[in-house]
Amino acid sequence: MSTEDAPTRKLILYVAGETPKSLAAISNLERICREHLPGKYRIEVIDLKKNPQLAREHKIVAIPTLVRELPIPIRKIIGDLSDEQKVLVNLKVE
Amino acid sequence: MSDSRLPTKSIAKSPTGISGFDDLTLGGLPTGRPTLVCGTAGCGKTLFAATFLVHGARELGEPGVFVSFEERPSDIVDNVASLGFDLEALIESEKVIIEHIAVDPSEVAEIGDFDLEGLFLRLELAIDTIGAKRVVLDTIESLFSAFTNQAVLRAEIRRLFDWLKDRGLTTVITGERGDGALTRQGLEEYVSDCVLLLDHRVQNQISTRRLRIVKYRGSSHGTNEYPFLIDQGGFSVLPVSSLGLNHRVLDERVSTGVHDLDAMIGGGGFHRGSSILISGVAGSGKSSLAASFVDTACKAGQRAVFFSFEESEDQTVRNMRSLGIDLGEHLAAGRMKYVAARPTFYSLEMHLALMLREAMAFRPDIFVLDPLSAFTETGNRSEVHAMLLRIVDFLKSEGITGVLTHLTQNGQTVIETDSGLSSLMDAWILLLNRESNGEFNRELYLLKARGLSHSNQVREFVMDSDGIRLMLPYMGQGKALTGAARRVAEAQERRQERLREIEAEKAQHLIEQRRRRTLAQIEILRSELEADEAELRGLVETETDRRTQIETDEAEMRQSRGKR
Numbered sequence: 001m002s003t004e005d006a007p008t009r010k011l012i013l014y015v016a017g018e019t020p021k022s023l024a025a026i027s028n029l030e031r032i033c034r035e036h037l038p039g040k041y042r043i044e045v046i047d048l049k050k051n052p053q054l055a056r057e058h059k060i061v062a063i064p065t066l067v068r069e070l071p072i073p074i075r076k077i078i079g080d081l082s083d084e085q086k087v088l089v090n091l092k093v094e
Numbered sequence: 095m096s097d098s099r100l101p102t103k104s105i106a107k108s109p110t111g112i113s114g115f116d117d118l119t120l121g122g123l124p125t126g127r128p129t130l131v132c133g134t135a136g137c138g139k140t141l142f143a144a145t146f147l148v149h150g151a152r153e154l155g156e157p158g159v160f161v162s163f164e165e166r167p168s169d170i171v172d173n174v175a176s177l178g179f180d181l182e183a184l185i186e187s188e189k190v191i192i193e194h195i196a197v198d199p200s201e202v203a204e205i206g207d208f209d210l211e212g213l214f215l216r217l218e219l220a221i222d223t224i225g226a227k228r229v230v231l232d233t234i235e236s237l238f239s240a241f242t243n244q245a246v247l248r249a250e251i252r253r254l255f256d257w258l259k260d261r262g263l264t265t266v267i268t269g270e271r272g273d274g275a276l277t278r279q280g281l282e283e284y285v286s287d288c289v290l291l292l293d294h295r296v297q298n299q300i301s302t303r304r305l306r307i308v309k310y311r312g313s314s315h316g317t318n319e320y321p322f323l324i325d326q327g328g329f330s331v332l333p334v335s336s337l338g339l340n341h342r343v344l345d346e347r348v349s350t351g352v353h354d355l356d357a358m359i360g361g362g363g364f365h366r367g368s369s370i371l372i373s374g375v376a377g378s379g380k381s382s383l384a385a386s387f388v389d390t391a392c393k394a395g396q397r398a399v400f401f402s403f404e405e406s407e408d409q410t411v412r413n414m415r416s417l418g419i420d421l422g423e424h425l426a427a428g429r430m431k432y433v434a435a436r437p438t439f440y441s442l443e444m445h446l447a448l449m450l451r452e453a454m455a456f457r458p459d460i461f462v463l464d465p466l467s468a469f470t471e472t473g474n475r476s477e478v479h480a481m482l483l484r485i486v487d488f489l490k491s492e493g494i495t496g497v498l499t500h501l502t503q504n505g506q507t508v509i510e511t512d513s514g515l516s517s518l519m520d521a522w523i524l525l526l527n528r529e530s531n532g533e534f535n536r537e538l539y540l541l542k543a544r545g546l547s548h549s550n551q552v553r554e555f556v557m558d559s560d561g562i563r564l565m566l567p568y569m570g571q572g573k574a575l576t577g578a579a580r581r582v583a584e585a586q587e588r589r590q591e592r593l594r595e596i597e598a599e600k601a602q603h604l605i606e607q608r609r610r611r612t613l614a615q616i617e618i619l620r621s622e623l624e625a626d627e628a629e630l631r632g633l634v635e636t637e638t639d640r641r642t643q644i645e646t647d648e649a650e651m652r653q654s655r656g657k658r
Contacts, residue, residue, distance in 0.1 A: 014212065016211040016215060019211075021207055021208065021209065024206075025206075028206075048211070048212060048215050049215070052215040052216065052218065052219040055212045055215050055216045055219070056216050056219065059196060060212040060216075061195055061210055061212045061213045061216075061237075062202075062208045062209065062210055062211075062212055062213075063208060063209055063210070063211035063212050064208060065208075073201060075201060076201050077202070077203045077205055078202060078203070078204050078205070079204050079205040079206035079207055079208040080206035080207045081205050082207070083205050086203070086205045087205055090203045090205070
């Protein structure tokens with residue numbers, strides 16, 4: 001795989017409080033990254049309950065939302081990320 | 095609107111600041127509850143919502159959050175500026191926040207369960223920032239195109255409505271109209287406490303906006319379709335149907351401006367607040383007579399509004415000047431308002447609405463509509479009749495004297511044509527233009543004048559630079575004549591009169607002569623008598639002298655004999 005040289009990229013996961021959906025999304029994402037994309041992505045979790053103005057700034061409507069800013073175009077995935085294959089497709093890594 | 099219709103204090107209401115609408119709903123939208131405003135594209139949903147929000151923020155100290163799912167904030171600011179709202183200033187003074195919630199489906203993928211907590215958080219933040227009391231969601235169903243999981247969306251929107259209600263926010267939600275249902279999703283109308291339907295209908299190529307209150311939980315409301323208007327003056331609903339027959343009756347009289355016409359009506363003029371129809375064929379002087387009403391009223395310091403559907407302001411002013419009526423002076427003094435529009439410019443409803451709005455704003459004493467018949471071409475007769483009914487009801491309830499002109503076509507049986515109008519009118523002046531002896535003569539007839547004794551004469555109607563006059567009819571020889579025929583007859587009469595006068599003079603002369611002659615004869619006889627008397631006196635004197643002489647002579651004789 002040629003992507004092995006690629007730099008680490010940031011994935012931002014927006015959640016709101018410790019709801020079951022949010023917690024599921026966090027654990028699903030961590031698992032997917034660990035199992036399929038080791039070292040490629042850095043995960044940042046932002047709790048909008050604590051910083052609601054960030055929802056406005058980053059145009060977040062649905063919770064949880066996963067944002068991959070790079071490579072462009074910006075990709076947003078909403079939901080608890082329960083379907084591993086779909087997540088990988090949307091992150092464009094196989 | 096009469097307050098008697100108001101039920102015992104029901105739910106609290108928040109005024110929208112939309113003239114007419116607050117009357118219809120007896121106060122406005124339900125406070126602390128969601129209201130759905132639905133309709134097709136371009137029927138004014140967003141402007142309705144914006145008016146509601148701005149009114150609250152500006153007039154009532156109720157800050158508001160405008161949540162836009164479609165338009166960008168800068169577009170909204172520009173759009174409502176056309177209604178005269180300075181949204182920018184309200185945003186700067188923290189009375190309004192525009193929250194733009196855009197979801198681009200192309201960059202979003204859905205994997206698994208989600209909710210719209212982000213929307214709630216953003217809304218909460220905006221509401222708390224300015225302490226909002228009013229919220230507008232425009233148009234919430236945009237979310238449905240952004241997300242594929244409709245079940246989640248429906249649940250979340252329900253939750254949103256409950257959330258807004260719990261926080262006591264008066265909310266306006268706009269929704270696009272769906273097929274056979276009020277909204278595409280068929281959701282909003284059930285969770286809203288009040289549903290308004292805006293409509294934009296085109297009939298005979300003329301469009302009219304209409305508003306209907308579909309439901310209003312816990313409140314009575316007007317149920318009809320009401321035309322509404324969006325213009326520089328903002329959003330206004332015109333509850334023209336809510337008028338009745340319980341108007342005041344006034345005994346005061348208004349002059350027609352034509353002295354001779356006033357004289358035909360017992361008491362000198364029509365009742366104030368009555369509706370006067372002037373009907374006649376083309377060129378019979380309808381507008382001029384109407385202008386005469388206006389002129390007189392304005393000269394007496396009253397106000398008049400003149401709606402013309404045929405002539406422009408300048409044209410009317412110029413034309414009336416030829417009759418010695420200076421409308422320009424009244425217009426300049428602000429006592430008169432002239433509104434000119436083509437009948438095809440708006441629908442019937444809209445014309446009506448505009449006219450009533452002008453009248454309400456200007457508060458005139460005289461209301462002129464010239465001519466009514468212009469509408470029969472744009473609407474059918476029953477619609478025109480209904481419109482007229484509303485105008486008349488409105489004018490009566492306001493105590494405004496209405497002068498309406500109606501053009502009748504040549505050859506039509508006048509009374510048949512106008513039967514629909516007749517019953518609504520208190521007075522009806524018929525202007526005729528009759529051809530006889532090679533000329534047309536204008537004639538005026540007072541066909542009807544409710545509650546007033548009036549002359550039954552057909553009078554000749556003359557317009558010249560001295561104004562309008564009614565000629566006394568020629569009434570000789572058992573017929574009434576007008577125009578040249580009248581003048582001929584009058585001249586004939588004058589000639590005959592002259593002849594009679596000459597005859598009489600002659601006879602007088604003769605008698606005088608005879609009298610003088612007789613007097614002279616009397617004089618002669620008297621002098622003869624005097625002469626006779628003088629002669630008689632002379633004779634008597636001579637006789638007396640003679641007797642005295644005889645006696646003297648006898649005495650002398652006796653004396654002389656005795657002495658001897």
